[in-house]
Amino acid sequence: MSRSRLIAVALTTALLGALLTSQPAVAHPTAHITRAGLDPALVAGRGADVPFIEQEAENAAFTGEKIGPGRDAYTLPAEASGRTAVRLQPKQYVEFTLTRPANALTLRYSIPDAPGGGGITAPLDVSVNGKHKRTMTLTSQYAWLYGMYPFSNDPNVDPIPGWWKPEPDPVSKPFRPNHFYDEQRVMLDRTYQAGSRVRFAVPRATAAAWTVLDVADFELVGAALRQPGRSLDVRLFGADPTGRRDAAPAIERTIAAAQRIGWSVFIPAGTFQVNRHIVVDKVTIRGAGNWWTIIKGSVVPLAEPAPDKSVHSAPGFYGKYAADGGSTGVHLSDFAVESDVRERIDTDQVNGIGGAIGGGSTIENLYLHHTKVGIWLDGPMDGLLIRNNVITDAVADGINLHLGVSNVRATNNFVRNSGDDGLAMWSESNTGGLVNHNNVYDHNTVQTPVLANNIAIYGGRDNAVTDNLVADPIREGSTLHAGSRFDATPFEGTLTFARNTTVRGGPRDLNWDIGLGAIWLYALQSTMSGTIEIRDSSFLDSTYNAMMFVVDWPVKDDYAITNVAVRNIKVDGTGTNVVNARVGGWATFENVDARNVGAPFVNNCGTFHFNGPPEFEVRDLGGNDGGWTGATWCEDRPAVVPPPPPSPWN
Numbered sequence: 001m002s003r004s005r006l007i008a009v010a011l012t013t014a015l016l017g018a019l020l021t022s023q024p025a026v027a028h029p030t031a032h033i034t035r036a037g038l039d040p041a042l043v044a045g046r047g048a049d050v051p052f053i054e055q056e057a058e059n060a061a062f063t064g065e066k067i068g069p070g071r072d073a074y075t076l077p078a079e080a081s082g083r084t085a086v087r088l089q090p091k092q093y094v095e096f097t098l099t100r101p102a103n104a105l106t107l108r109y110s111i112p113d114a115p116g117g118g119g120i121t122a123p124l125d126v127s128v129n130g131k132h133k134r135t136m137t138l139t140s141q142y143a144w145l146y147g148m149y150p151f152s153n154d155p156n157v158d159p160i161p162g163w164w165k166p167e168p169d170p171v172s173k174p175f176r177p178n179h180f181y182d183e184q185r186v187m188l189d190r191t192y193q194a195g196s197r198v199r200f201a202v203p204r205a206t207a208a209a210w211t212v213l214d215v216a217d218f219e220l221v222g223a224a225l226r227q228p229g230r231s232l233d234v235r236l237f238g239a240d241p242t243g244r245r246d247a248a249p250a251i252e253r254t255i256a257a258a259q260r261i262g263w264s265v266f267i268p269a270g271t272f273q274v275n276r277h278i279v280v281d282k283v284t285i286r287g288a289g290n291w292w293t294i295i296k297g298s299v300v301p302l303a304e305p306a307p308d309k310s311v312h313s314a315p316g317f318y319g320k321y322a323a324d325g326g327s328t329g330v331h332l333s334d335f336a337v338e339s340d341v342r343e344r345i346d347t348d349q350v351n352g353i354g355g356a357i358g359g360g361s362t363i364e365n366l367y368l369h370h371t372k373v374g375i376w377l378d379g380p381m382d383g384l385l386i387r388n389n390v391i392t393d394a395v396a397d398g399i400n401l402h403l404g405v406s407n408v409r410a411t412n413n414f415v416r417n418s419g420d421d422g423l424a425m426w427s428e429s430n431t432g433g434l435v436n437h438n439n440v441y442d443h444n445t446v447q448t449p450v451l452a453n454n455i456a457i458y459g460g461r462d463n464a465v466t467d468n469l470v471a472d473p474i475r476e477g478s479t480l481h482a483g484s485r486f487d488a489t490p491f492e493g494t495l496t497f498a499r500n501t502t503v504r505g506g507p508r509d510l511n512w513d514i515g516l517g518a519i520w521l522y523a524l525q526s527t528m529s530g531t532i533e534i535r536d537s538s539f540l541d542s543t544y545n546a547m548m549f550v551v552d553w554p555v556k557d558d559y560a561i562t563n564v565a566v567r568n569i570k571v572d573g574t575g576t577n578v579v580n581a582r583v584g585g586w587a588t589f590e591n592v593d594a595r596n597v598g599a600p601f602v603n604n605c606g607t608f609h610f611n612g613p614p615e616f617e618v619r620d621l622g623g624n625d626g627g628w629t630g631a632t633w634c635e636d637r638p639a640v641v642p643p644p645p646p647s648p649w650n
Helices: 003-019 248-261
Strands: 052-056 065-067 085-088 093-097 102-110 121-128 131-139 182-192 197-201 211-219 231-233 264-267 270-273 277-280 283-287 293-296 316-319 330-333 336-338 361-364 367-369 375-378 381-387 390-392 399-402 405-411 414-416 423-426 440-442 445-447 455-458 464-466 469-471 480-484 494-498 501-503 517-523 531-542 545-551 560-574 579-582 584-597 602-604 616-620
Touching: 085 093, 093 211, 121 182, 131 182, 197 211, 231 248, 248 264, 248 277, 248 283, 375 381, 399 405, 480 494, 517 531, 517 560, 531 545, 545 560, 545 584, 579 616, 602 616
Parallel strands: 231 264, 264 283, 270 293, 277 316, 283 330, 293 336, 330 361, 336 367, 361 381, 367 390, 375 399, 381 405, 390 414, 399 423, 405 440, 414 445, 423 455, 440 464, 445 469, 455 480, 464 494, 469 501, 480 517, 494 531, 501 531, 517 545, 531 560, 545 579, 560 584, 579 602, 584 616
Antiparallel strands: 052 211, 065 085, 085 211, 093 197, 102 182, 102 211, 121 131, 121 197
16 A cells, blocks of 8 residues: 555544544434434424435434534534434444334435545445345445535645635645535335334445444335326337436437427336436426436536536436526426536536426426535526425535526425535526515425535525424534625515524534524625514524624624514524624514523624624514513623523423
């Protein structure tokens, strides 16, 4: 082995102590269902209604070692669901007990990277009721990014010179490892009843120095859907369901024929190789179910950059770009896109769904995996329903509505392990005056974005974020966010955050070295004066603050946040404050019920004149639990007091 390889191995081994903050092994033999790592009763009515049951590895029976809880960025516990997981060595296992019948599962896991990057593979044995059923092949080829945005697959990457970097030089290597987890779907040989025991065991012979299991989702998958009437089967036009031959030309021929006669397109059960965009307009494309119909392809280098600036192609379904008139009457449903994106190149259009799709279109019942972004739509465009989709392990956003998008509803979607914002609305200002407006994100579940926010709104008019369950942000963002940044249009009309539940939000921002809020409003590029309503919501187990209002230091005397109304809020657990104000402006507070708060309820530092009267006005409209009167206390970085776990509210 070369000296450089020996050094890389040694550095990787040394890093494990920081990544795997652990506790002595324990075993929990009783089946335990959770949502976002909590008792489902604590988050009832919020988030997506999904067809699977979540079980955390640390709540199952195991012979390994529990890691966490931990919330420090760049560690395995922080990126785990519920901030805890189980680490296994060879011959160790995690065993789950089914709580209802299941014939399929999704396993979220992590194994080490190769010393030089690029990932490894390792086996994991699956048995049910003591009988071996199959051996999974785990991979870290889609995990383990390093360094600063837009990140690298190279564990020896250096920091970007001149960038805001709190770490002292020289930095340890690998520098800022992140995006540790991946997931894999498994169809079992038959349906197993409640009480059956599903064991994942690491065999004696494995290339992985350790295997971390986080969460398993158990599901009862129905039979493949039959071909609907008045539809054309892509196999009739030459599509290969074995995945050996390129199916894209045959799918395109089917679309063209279906458009001529006014029929729909059916993609039956099978694996269909697609390595580029399928352009869709005025067409319905339906699969046999997203467990059965798999669109699978590779990221392919282009001989020269495409007109959209892509330097690679990858499988995806795209509306026509807005400059070409956009697409309308598109209906995509009941299939999976298994892509092959392993690095973030922002000029690449390698998303699962893209382009401009409006005019009463629908995107539903899809499983989008290993894409750059699950669904990225560039307007101007109007009128779309996005529902019942699962988007996991993207290297950037889960869903982003960008550039003058209007009248879009995204509901009942499940997003996990995005590499940037889970759900975003970005009303960028270069659209000739068009703004994002009348869009809604409701009843979605967004977990463990490894960068940025679970749900973020950047400018726009009359948009809403309601009835969502958002949990476990890692760094440079939090669970809910509204920001005047990224050249966004001003906030106009009313932005509504209502009936949301945040779980373990409010992480520490490493660059500022302060804690964020579970919901945070950020005036970076303009004053935020449009009405913002934050109501009827629950903020559970916030690492630092429940709510934060902030401006950046260079513009602290230029921009303010005003016209914010907060009412009917329950705060159960904050490491520091309920409200942290670090900006000028005002907000009203009414019926904010808080408990297990680690510091005075209101920390009002305004525009950082720490010894003067606060420039942020906390207007108490009544019904707020203790500690609110005056709201003049200021502490730059109050000590963190970890709260007890959330519990039912009497």
